[in-house]
Amino acid sequence: RWLRQHEYVEKLNMHGILSASAGQEQLLTELLVSHAKIPVLIGELISVEIWKHKIFPVLCRLQDFKPRSTFPIYVVLHHEASIINLLETVFFHKEICESAEDSILDLIDYCHRKLTLLAARSTTAPAAELPAEPLASPSPMQELQKQAEVMEFEISLKALSVLRFITDQLDSLPLSALTRMLNTHNLPCLLVELVEHCPWSCWEAGKLKKFENGTWHVVPPEDQVKMTKLDGQVWLALLNLLLSPECQRKYRFDGFNKSQLLKLRAFLTDVLIDQLPNLVEMQRFLSYLAVTDPAPPKKDLILEQVPVIWDHILKKNSGKWDAIAKHQVKNAFSPTDEELKVQARRWAQTYSLDMMEALAPDKPRCRVCGAEAAKRCSRCRNEWYCSRACQVQHWQKHKPACDLMA
DSSP states (O other): OHHHHHHHHHHHHHHHHHHHHTTOTHHHHHHHHHTTOHHHHHHHHHHHHHHHHHTHHHHHHOTTOOOSOSHHHHHHHHHHHHHHHHHHHHTTSHHHHHHTGGGHHHHHHHHHHHHHHHHHOOOSSOGGGOOOOSOSSOOHHHHHHHHHHHHHHHHHHHHHHHHHHHHHTGGGSOHHHHHIIIIISOHHHHHHHHHHHOTTEEEETTEEEEEETTEEEEOOGGGTTSOOHHHHHHHHHHHHHHHSHHHHHHSOOOHHHHHHHHGGGGGOOHHHHHHOTTHHHHHHHHHHHHTOOOOOOOOOOOOOOOOOHHHHHHHHHTTOHHHHHHHHHHHTSOOOHHHHHHHHHHHHHHSOHHHHHHHOSSOOBOTTTOOBOOEEOTTTSOOEESSHHHHHHHHHHHHHHHHHHO
């Protein structure tokens, strides 16, 4: 049943990306709103996040767990990425944000957790190119852990975009959402941290590298001051949170918060403002803030809503994580060869190669040497090669997966 649900989410995700690229995502948003699926997706997103924190580490520690294939576990890890990507695609629309209702508080908390991880990242090496541990032959589970780390970074970047879209719709949020963003989580100061440390950018061997469209690439000197999409998301979220009159009324401009916000002035150069002219208003606001002490917010007596999904799942399963992990090992992650073949065929249908190629920004690359590829394995149609020689060289490694997929 869960695999069917993942298939539906994955197909919705791919359909959403293609529809958005063609400017035709209105039908998808209407379906999600009319069937009240946004709260369901948010609940599923947080469930998988908790699974990654509580169950996945237990699976990695089990000495006697040596799965034939780690792909079923990878599918669960990837489920979170699929949902956050779908939410990033549709949350641009006001009606989607409104349809989240009270679960928007849970989504705000989720985004805060991801942005906190992002701010804590080291910027000395790109996430996808971290130096390998000195292991001659890492186990499949160790490889899966590395893939999960890389995926976590990309998920956090998607959460940043979702948060920015939420801040676009401040007037449509529940009453306590703004208080939660400004005072409970102090998102303005967290966003300042992201501006300062910019985890999607790093220097390596004297060259600036930035993470865009799923990969790290070297930035030419003439483009180093160019604002990326991720930079823009942070600045737009700050504009929404700091320049709104309601936000200014509720936010605590105490000594610490004020000193953190004033750090932004060093980044507001003429080059940056030319790329995002709205930042002129931010510059004026910070100049005013530097010479004034805004009044503290009034302590309104209100009944505040709180997010419930995270706490509900943790309380319901407290003390049961090891038992759940062992149950899943037995019933979900140790399929027979025949069950694995059936699952592989279903995954092959879900991840339609023609659709995946339509989503890919670059031309396919050879699995062996990385050159531009024009030939594909005729059995599974899943691997690309530049020549017959590379295909023959890779066959022994590719054969087990090919037999499953074919």
